[in-house]
Amino acid sequence: MNLFTIPLRNIRRRPSKTLLLLLVFSLGVMSIVALYQVSLVVGYSLEKKLTTFGANIVISPATEKLSVSYGGFHLGDMVFDVQELPEGKTSQAIRSIKLQDRIAAVAPKLVSMTKIGDTSIALVGVHWPEERGIKSYWAAANGRFPEKPDEILVGSQAASKLGMQVGDVVSIYGKNFSVSGILFKTGSDDDSVILVELGVLQTLLNRPDATSFIEVAALCAGCPIEDIVDQISMKLPNTEVKALQNVINQRMASVHFVQKLALSVSLVILVTAAAMIGLSMLSAVNERKKDIGILRSLGYGKSQVFMIFCLEAGFIGALAGFIGYVGGFGASFKALEYLALSEGAVPVFAVAHLLLASAVFALITIVAAVYPAWKGASVDPTTALVAL
Amino acid sequence: MLSAYNITKNYQTNGRVVPVLKEVSVNISEGEFVSIVGRSGSGKTTLLNVLSTLVRPDSGELKYRDDNLALFPEKRLNRLRQSDFAVIFQFHHLLPYLSVLENTLLPFMSSLRPVSKQRVQQARAGLERVGLADKADRLPGNLSGGEQQRVAIARALVKSSRVLFADEPTGSLDKETGKQIMGLLMELHQEGLTVVMVTHEPGYASLAERTIAIEDGTIVH
């Protein structure tokens, strides 16, 4: 028996009213939780899809003097012999950072200048699966993507400059390659280069394990890209790790849009539910003027009367938060199933979140009850008792 | 022990100022049993409420022991009502959703600290005293008017209040029950409790050691 007994007993006295209030608020909490969970998963899968449209982190050797450009950063033809990243070690380091689950793709590259006939051309060694993973927009205008080690893919501009066609055989560093496909115009540096399997190029150049730079596609939802960049930098001290901010910003804008939408709908639901609680408490204050008069005559201060109303609202809020969180969690699975989004990411149930939800919704109902509680506390005890 | 000097109290009704108490002075000694009589609307309840600190007078002085209650902040008045003063009204004593026992312990439930076992014992003893030991776990709705009144008295006992203010405690009761309640009040008075009682009934008023008659907000004797 303590102050809490009073609101608790009062709640029990009106089971139907309390249940109704609880139902409405629980449903509100439920839709908010479900919306939040769904928006997280949708945001995540959206971002995952967006990573196939290019990398957002570039890792390169710390070089100072560079002249040829590819991929938005520079290489010097005379320098790259010395400036290179060991492929195995670097890729492994990237994959082993603390936020490794945020790394969607690692695409290493080796760039080399060569001459075909009289024309200088950049030769870029790539791992086909990784490269195509971050460049889903790539399409072969003619032919197909290379499948064998001695096949190459030629950028559209390079092909026209060199007059190359699908099926042509070209000699590069003394080895014959056949053109398996010509890339559609991409508008990027890829248009003016010849792409070849990385391992083949490394062998040809007698630089096993060498890469010029590595592109990384990272998922930034839920953690800042700076953290990922920092963690990679720590693992790779002699490299330059650069986040492509404009790519990231664009991508996060799409993801955030989904989440902001969910947030605004949640806010509307929340305000409505809180208003209901507030209104119900306000009518309760009028019904309970006599109770207030009795309590005041027994020495209860205004603050204690205030507390009784806040405790009552807070109790309903906490209970609704609990029920709503569990319910909303279940509902989010149904919703994701319905949206066919269940693979990829799954909402994660956390007891800490459940308790947090209870606490937060208790706080919200308490805030909603502040005005009614204040009204109750201000009731003049004598008029309350005179009013029959 | 409790004295009021030149108390005035006005109420605003429909924009008009209505004087309810006009320079009323009362002096109540420790252990005294005082009744307040007067016609309906004469200001008895208002005077009682001023004495029990439920209503702040517009002017005048209120002294309890050596304290000037007019200077007390709200918090100290609350504490006084919690400890020394007990009030019983004509109706509405009990919270309908709390059991009889809980209602008896209500003065001690004002914080999150649980009520002590010792208090619960006292409350049961108090209920025993007023003859309601077997109804401790009932809700007030199941009690008769007289029984509800007795719960309020038991509550005053548990608080070990020094002054009991009663506003027409028998007003809503039948004759027999009213007599029982009066008997109980007399008993408590004989044990040293100071009682200030507003009543309509001359028979009960005469049980008091002293009667204050009030008419139109003025004490006539």
Ligand SMILES: Nc1ncnc2c1ncn2[C@@H]1O[C@H](COP(=O)(O)OP(=O)(O)O)[C@@H](O)[C@H]1O
């Ligand atoms: N809170 C109040 N507001 C306005 N008028 C009041 C209030 N309380 C009492 N009164 C008026 O004061 C007068 C005295 O009331 P009260 O003290 O209750 O008299 P009694 O108890 O003797 O019947 C009545 O005219 C009543 O209408």
Ligand SMILES: [Mg+2]
């Ligand atoms: Mg009266």
